[in-house]
Amino acid sequence: MTETSKPKSSIRAKVQAFGGFLTNMVLPNIGAFIAWGLLTALFIETGWLPNEHLAELVGPTITYLLPLLLAYTGGRMVGGQRGAVMGSIGAIGLIIGSDIPMFLGAMIIGPLGGWIIKRFDKLIEKKIPAGFEMVINNFSIGILGFFLLLLSYTVIGPVIQAANQSVTVAIEALVATGFLPLLSLINEPAKVLFLNNVIDQGIYYPLGMQQTLEAGKSIYFTVASNPGPGLGLLLAYTFFGNKIARRTAPGAIIIHFFGGIHELYFPYVLMKPLTIIGMIAGGMSGIATIQLFDAGLVAGPSPGSIFAYLALTPRGSFTGIVLGVIVATVVSFIVTSIILKLDKKSDDEDGLTESIEKSKTMKSEGKDIFNPSTDAADKKAINKISFACDAGAGSSALGATTFRKKLQKANIEDIEVKHYRIEDVPKDSDIIVVHKNLLDRTKMSFADYEIITIENYIGDPKLEELLDELKER
Known part of the structure; x- marks a missing residue:
């Protein structure tokens, strides 16, 4: 059950960590992005309530406010409050020196500014004469901000703008040739490997905001966030999956489609990897439909709930967006259902095989998370259980809430259960719970901690085993 061996940092774990870092720059500022999206949807010339005076807010907000927020947050994540100020100083140089919204630049210069001031503070630590601290x-x-401002204005900004234009040209070529749906060949496999945040926050959001400023909407916000493929997959498992899947998939549908936590369907794809074909087919058909109707959203739907999709749909795009979700759902459902029906294993055989494999795994692990002895009183005390995920606000929140309720139902009140971003898990945690695909990344920061890896956030056997162990105490 536990994983405490020395970590071997995989490329995937590092990319996941990078995606998580990007997410934690964007996530606290999503409200500002949505506010800008509503401004755009309502007041631009093609909006629901065209208003030339109020539309003047659109340009400055996307040009100045949003990049500065990203830079401020990124700088603070690396270098605290001083890092936030440094990141903001660097970002204004990028903004003034470019003619495109500097989202990507802000996500680079913010952490860079934080790192610079953090390194400087470490260098002069304990060397400042008494009374001269404030000066x-x-x-x-x-002084450092002055040089970073000049550097970002004259060097970093132009480089980032050139790179942004290259990526934009490449993706616009896909749009022009009608091959945009091919992005699903990359998006869908990357998502189930928990690399979805690298794609969305790192690539599609900046491109989408830039296109929205020019056209009032963007299809880029939909190419990786469409809830349709995941809904189709979960519906297929509801009708044609094994007993465990049929029992858990309906609950996952509600959380995925209405709550916007897409991580809920990832384990179902990993359980039968061939179903990724259904996800790719659903994603491609959804993109093709939205492209056919020339539809798009005004901001990134985060979380990727159907409610967020509808709220961020501008005038003239409702038909394309709704049909894009429906078509993606139907195609994913049909393809996944065929794959599941062609699986010759019976439900009982699936359950038996699963039980045997779990037993072998538990035996081979050698020791469990509690370092058990024959006497339960000798076991390590468990006071804090931390559920962790990529951003600390989606699947981990769901897992922590569900497990906390189970503890309360069992009259276990003295164990703290909370959710965090992986890198923010408290050092005094007794147990860390993560999805198995995030294990390598977790070990990068918590090599010697007791880690439970799960496959499903609803009714995972390892969580039930943990609950039983706690009840015995």
Whole structure:
């Protein structure tokens, strides 16, 4: 059950960590992005309530406010409050020196500014004469910020703008040739490997915001966030999956489609990897439908709930967006159902095989998360259980809430159960619970901690086993 061996940082784990870092720059500022999206949807010339005066807010908001928020947040994540100020100083140089919204640049310069001031503070630590702390602290940011401002304006900004234009040209070529749906060949496999945040926050969101400023909407916001393929997959498992899947998939549908937590369907794809074909087919058909109707959203739907989709749909795009979700659902459902029906294993055989494999796994692990002895009183005390995921706000929140309720039902009140981003898990955690695909990334920060890896956030056997162990105490 536990994984405490020395970590071997895989490329995937590092990319996941990078995606998580990007997400945690974007996630706290999603409200501002949505506010800008509503401004655009309502007041631009093609909006629901065209208003030339109020539409003047659209340009400055996307040009200045949103990139500065990203840079501020990224700088603070790396270098605290001083890092936030440094990141913001660097970002304004990018903004003034470019003629496109500098989202990508802000997500680079913000953490860079935080890193610079953090390194400087470490260098002069314990070397500041008494009474000179405020002077040195203020002038250090002023001087370093001055040079970062010049560097970002003259060098970093132009480089990022050129790179942004190259990526934009490449993707616009896909749009022009009608091959945009082919992005699903990359998007869908990457998503189930928990790399969805790298794709969305790192690529599609910046491109989407840029296109929305020009056209009032963007299809880029839909190419990886469409809830239709996941809904079709879960519906197929509801009708044609094995007993465990049929029992858990309906609950996952509600959380995925209405709550927008797409991580819920990832384990179902991993359970039968061939179903990724259904996800790709659903994603491609959804993109093709939205493209056919020239539809799009005004901001990134985060979380990817159907409610967020409808709220961020501008005038003239409702038909294309709704049909894009429906078509993606139907295609994914049909393809996945065929794959599941062609699986010759019976439900009982599936359950038996699963039980045997779980037993072998538990025996081979050698020791469980509690370092058990023959006497339960000798076991390590468990006071804090931390559920962790990529951003700390989706699947981990669901898992923590569900497990906390189970503890309360069992009259276990003295164990703290909370959810976090992987890198933010408290050091005094007794147990860390993560999806098995995030294990390598978790080990990068918590090599010697007791880690439970799960496959499903609803009714996973390892969580039930953990609950039984806690009840015995």
